[in-house]
Amino acid sequence: MPELPEVETIARTIAPHVTGRIISAAEVRWARTIASPTARKFAGQVKGQRIIGVSRRAKYLILQLEDYNLLIHLRMSGDLMVRMGKIKAEKHDRLLLALRAEDGRQSHLAFNDTRKFGRVWLTDQPETVLGSLGPEPLGRDFTPQWLYENLRKRRRQLKPLLLDQTFLAGVGNIYADESLHKAKLHPLGLSNSVTKKQAEALHEAIRSVLREGIRRNGASIDWVYRGGEYQNYFRVYDREGKPCPVCGTGIQKLTVGQRGTHICPKCQVIERK
DNA sequence: CTGGCTCCCTGAATGC
DNA sequence: TGCATTCAGGGAGCCA
Secondary structure (H helix, E strand, O other): OOOOOHHHHHHHHHHHHHHHOOEEEEOOOOOHEEEOHHHHHHHHHHHOEEEEEEEEEOOEEEEEEEOOEEEOOOOEEEEEEEEEEEOOOOOOEEEEEEEEEEOEEEEEEEEEOOOOEEEEEEEEOOHHOOOOOOOOOOOOOHHHHHHHHHHHHHOOEEEHHHHHOOOOOOHHHHHHHHHHHHOOOOOOOOOHHHHHHHHHHHHHHHHEEEEEEEOOOOOOOOOOOOOOHHHHHHOOOOOOOEEEOOOOOOOOOEEEEEEEEEEEOOOOOOOOO
């Protein structure tokens, strides 16, 4: 499932192939993919728009157009790829944007999404979609002090809080498990009992895990393969029964906040004082 | 404010 | 072999 590093990887991959191109046509192949406006309006409004740039906010991919922002959330199984020349739609393609380069060459930006959870917004007010997101974990606002203070303000289980996009934006199930293991914190630990030292460790863990994810071009798991390699470096995620890389204890899988969660039962203990 | 549950979907895994 | 059932998972929405 694409999280921050995977979306960042996709943004970097497609940017050189789409920037400067003009969207000459849009084919909506699954209407519910378009969150706003309606599928019909979408095609009309996006047609003729030039792509100015590609960026990312949390798990949203942002195509900056002349008059709009095209926001794409890949959710579980979404993927974006550029296909050169004239193409036919492939299985699970939900949206196809025909692109025309300055020299007339044609290509397509395809949004492929097996499970149909992904969504696309075309809007001139991106903050209506992105406005409630928490800070970027790799951004300047996310400091150890900020994390400590905001963990203490709440009384939440650590993992659900890390997954809460209004608290911190971009961390998903994989990187939450990896971060908590690296910081030696239990996913069920309460946010308001975290010490300053633990908050600093968690801050460092989140950043380093996300940075390594980006360095490895993200993780390629399930049937979505993007060439990323981070899945080969998981500490705990999807490693039930395998040894903890720190102490060798068998990794356990449990459910936290209705999410599959992986921990080392020896390294990650809820502290009581 | 918090946590639990359901829904949206498909394909892989499992059961008989 | 084949059919039916179960399940994962991001995020919104609902409820207690």
